[in-house]
Amino acid sequence: MFFSWQISSRLGFQLQRVKYWPTLNFNCSAFLVVREVRSSDCLSALPYIPLQLKESKRAVNSLRDFVDDEDDDDLERVSWSGEPVGSISWSIKETAGNSGSSQEGREQLKSRNSFSTYTQLPKPTSTYSLSSFFRGRTRPGSFQSLSDALSDAPAKSYAPELGRPKGEYRDYSNDWSPSDTVRRLRKGKVCSLERFRSLQDKLQLLEEAVSMHDGNVITAVLIFLKRTLSKEILFRELEVRQVALRHLIHFLKEIGDQKLLLDLFRFLDRTEELALSHYREHLNIQDPEKRKEFLKTCVGLPFSAEDSAHIQDHYTLLERQIIIEANDRHLESAGQTEIFRKHPRKASILNMPLVTTLFYSCFYHYTEAEIPDKQYVLTALAARAKLRAWHDVDALFTTKNWLGYTKKRAPIGFHRVVEILHKNSAPVQILQEYVNLVEDVDTKLNLATKFKCHDVVIDTCRDLKDRQQLLAYRSKVDKGSAEEEKIDAILNSSQIRWKN
């Protein structure tokens, strides 16, 4: 696969690393290293690890013949066979598959529905009877009756109240105190709040709920307050009750009451939250034109100065993507443009991040764009290297000084450049050129060795006057090759004062 676009899907984070990007790959056969100080001793132990692993794998594999014969009967017991038959997830897939009510399917299901040890349960005949659990342990036989529930006696019940669904308990008594009311609410009982009519009563109820810490009850009281108080009064009272306020905000977000939420932020003068909350809505708009128009309305919102710029950028980006998309879709379907024929697009460019768009542009329309140095260089380099446009790569790093001399400079460091080029299978001549530009001699030597840039290794050893290393390298090059000759010539040279 050459490269693929992946549409940034619902979760922003699901945007996977687009495959065309060359993730740099270091030669780190093992990654588990302790702290820097100790990395050396770990590294020395590392070469063994893959060996051990291979060895054990071989050992295990060699046993397979002996074991495989009756694999299947055992699978169920150890239950590694994917979705265990009889498990609930398995069965749901089954329903989805059959979707109708095929009798056959159900029969099949029944017969396969063996008790699976996957759940590791004892047989359903548990020694505990149902009732023994529903009773309090220390109160033998105290089944909770309806009257118990109404009198609110502290009867122990692990199960939902026996006998009838909760909805059927009615709040017959109307004079629960705020604290009793809140307690009933906590237990999930239906409880009328209508008798709390004065503002003072309502607030007392709210305070009682907050002091009990149960968010569910706080929200229940807030739902009541929202219904029975005017917006202004509700907001005013909540402004000084932050815990309750947070619950209301979360509640409004959850039920999607955007209008009231924005009113609330406006009242509280939380302008940034107001702006962000409004901006969030763009995620629900699928149509690109509509989304663009919506983003336009966000531009003037009271974001922080910094975020304002990001919002403006977002709008501009989508605006341009819409133009590019229309244009390129046309070009592609016309089939006249070589680059689109050779490398058909895998997905639309709409709603892609800026960097992805830049990559796209560098790939299909190699033009300049405004973007920080490093980010631009990395992206452009990867795109041009993929197309083997070495001339463009060269131009990326060439700067002219005021005398007109050219100089090579890479904001990301030439060692990175080399790695990226190697990832894109650049030929040795090209690699060599950039390896030579690496400043640090050790890094240069390492990279040159790694990527078999023989000339660079040989020249560097010569410059270092390191005869031993050169000798060692001689054993690595092919017998009778030009490299070997070159090494021999240098070793025999009397001009060099070797340091070893």
Place this chain on the structure above:
Amino acid sequence: MAFPHRPDAPELPDFSMLKRLARDQLIYLLEQLPGKKDLFIEADLMSPLDRIANVSILKQHEVDKLYKVESKPALSSNEQLCFLVRPRIKNMRYIASLVNADKMAGRTRKYKVIFCPQKFHACEMVLEEEGVYGDVSCDEWAFSLLPLDVDLLSMELPEFFRDYFLEGDQRWINTVAQALHLLSTLYGPFPNCYGIGRCTKMSYELWRRLEEEEDGETKGRRPEIGHIFLLDRDVDFVTALCSQVVYEGLVDDTFRIKCGSVDFGPEVTSSDRSLKVLLNAEDKVFNEIRNEHFSNVFGFLSQKARNLQAQYDRRRGMDIKQMKNFVSQELKGLKQEHRLLSVHIGACESIMKKKTKQDFQELIKTEHALLEGFNIRESTSYIEEHIDRQVSPIESLRLMCLLSITENGLIPKDYRSLKTQYLQSYGPEHLLTFSNLRRAGLLTEQAPGDTLTAVESKVSKLVTDKAAGKITDAFSSLAKRSNFRAISKKLNLIPRVDGEYDLKVPRDMAYVFSGAYVPLSCRIIEQVLERRSWQGLDEVVRLLNCSELAFTDTTKEDKASSECLRLILVVFLGGCTFSEISALRFLGREKGYRFIFLTTAITNSARLMEAMSEVKA
């Protein structure tokens, strides 16, 4: 390898009772809707349900067909529909639309909604608004404690983290209090309670209130678990943000362990099938390597493979009778071990491959530098490059958060530039993610010292909660500084090591992070247990911004056996990581304790970051 427990280590209580209890409750609820019915199950509840019941149990109680709750119209033709769901608004809308469609078609059916683990008033409000209240009956299935392993209970509520630590919604506090209440009813009172954090404190208070209301329930019971320690996830974000390197944590980071089991894809099984593997103490091979630093795992597995080979080889030269014995008694065990071994070897290989590709060594080095606080500039440019190269968005975000928390916030220049590059690399809508991270205190910008104090005091005056009569934490993220460096120094989190740290024979809990860092959460627990109180830790507590939120509650308990006093229940509100579990298991072995873990969900850095990212509605 795989340190055994000390001979005097206490026995763990039997938690399988919780499974039976949950199952019996469910059966009871299903029986409340007599006759044939179709059951709609929420996707998130399927795995937990699978761990306590199976289809035949449901069938026995007249469940006809099973469906997943999803945004598609239901095909069911049954006369009775039962919904097993989490209390979420979107579920209510789904059910309401279903009921209303039936009404339009002139069809009458029976509907029952079972909320797990509890019902929320907001859900009932939606049912009422949609005009279906009364058409559906509601019930609660208080299934909130799932034993994932012999020492691990999970509430399976990953949304707890976002709901509380981002939105400030306290809806799950009652659920936590109820769960603790159930534990104390089943396993006796806890003679020693410790806790730190705001959510912890509120949960504890509500739990106490429940116990008082139902006074006498636990009185006279012998305590089985001597200590309970509760803590909020935001007391220690750092540990949860680190890359995990003990085997179980690494498997979780790489493959995502879900509800105690993991799906190994073809790259692990080296076949075209995926394999669902249950990871717990029952898996003998896994049990021996789960807490090991990854670098020890290979050696262990190859040793195991050799032993296995030797045992198989014994069959050569056996006579018929011996062979018969071998086949009937040993072969099964060997085959099982063989299978386990090849799975874990496959997993290791796959982990190695992935980690090598993503340049894990550099990453770990950067993390360690951040933890120790040196080469900050270098780490910052490493993160920058990570972003520019569009390496995983989650990973980039995680590193930024780690930098922020260890440095008390990013300096404004770095904050702006990293944020800009992030938005350009991963999409402008992450503006919302940054806003969330700032609110949760995970990624902040340093404010110049003086202004902060001015703002702080102004804000404090503004938001004095008249009701509670004390300053609220409304702007706490503004005032809260992580103080990680100072805490790290006080608690000696970065071990000074002369020579090499032997990961095979760990000397302290730092081994779970390659000897570079002792998890803060675990260190706090260790220190408090040693002192049996917070005494002498005032400064640490202050630095953690928890001055009024750390408590000790000890009751004189004559009946507490010495064995029970070495059993400790640790409760993580907002999630705990496998690294923390491993570290405490290690501490337990050192001190002769045994830890039991209760968490709202298993978490790791990726899950934390995903919880903070903005999802489309």
